[in-house]
Amino acid sequence: MPTPEQTHWVILAGGQASRMGGNDKGLVTLAGQAMIEHVIGILKPQTNNITINANRNQETYQQYAPVFGDHIQNYPGPLGGMHAALHHIDSEWIGFVPCDCPQLPYDLVDRMSRACDETTDIAVAHDGDHIQPVVTLVNRRILPKLEQFLADGDRKIILLYRQCNMITVDFSDQPNAFVNLNTPEELEKFGQAL
Structure with missing residues (x-):
């Protein structure tokens, strides 16, 4: 099983954010900080290996961590970020979280690292x-x-997972x-509750 130090973590910020009015979700402000700063604030004490997948505002994201974009055009969603990460990062185990x-x-x-063994493809x-597929x-x-899945035109993340040896990790x-x-609206309501 991987140790936490053997994992590399990618924050997925490569989407179009159409429901956020087209604003880059990782950079919208929540409680006085860009949303991605909240995510990095939680990840940094857990790992030294953090990279950001972004297709817009890459220079802005660079101030937080190294950045890479999708290799596939037209915003294929989280799978596009995963695909690019597997080409960009050499680690055997790569983790993903949304921005x-x-x-x-x-x-x-x-917890994610400890759950895996040598047969695990995806945790x-x-x-x-519910599972949290991203x-x-x-x-x-x-x-x-993943490359065959994308070549076939599929984008539903859970369908790919079903082709792999997937385990779930309990965070109930x-x-x-x-x-x-x-x-x-969700952003404003959440911010008011902080």
Whole structure:
């Protein structure tokens, strides 16, 4: 199984953010900070290996961590970021989190890493009710399956996972850790509750 130090974590900020009025979700302000700063603030104590996947505002993101864009055009979603990461990063185990989850678990890296063994292709966080398909730790051996999946025109992330040896990692003790903010209204309501 990987140790936390053997994992590399990617913050996915490469989407179009159409529900956020087209504003780059990682850079919208929440409680006086860019949303990505909240995510980095949670990840940094857990890992030294953080990179950002972004297709817009790359210079702005560079101030937080190294940045790379998708290799596939037209915003193929989280799978596009995963595909690019597997080409860009050499680590055997690469973790992914979305840029719009400002209160991820403080033990995410450790718990996800410990759940894996040598047969695991993908570990996915589970909040007790649902899997969180974009909070995941993958082994780089999934790359050929991912490339075929994308070549076939598929984009539904869970369909890819079903082709792999997927496990779920229980975070039911922290069900609110995966709140994601997709619209200006959700952002404002969440900010008021902080």
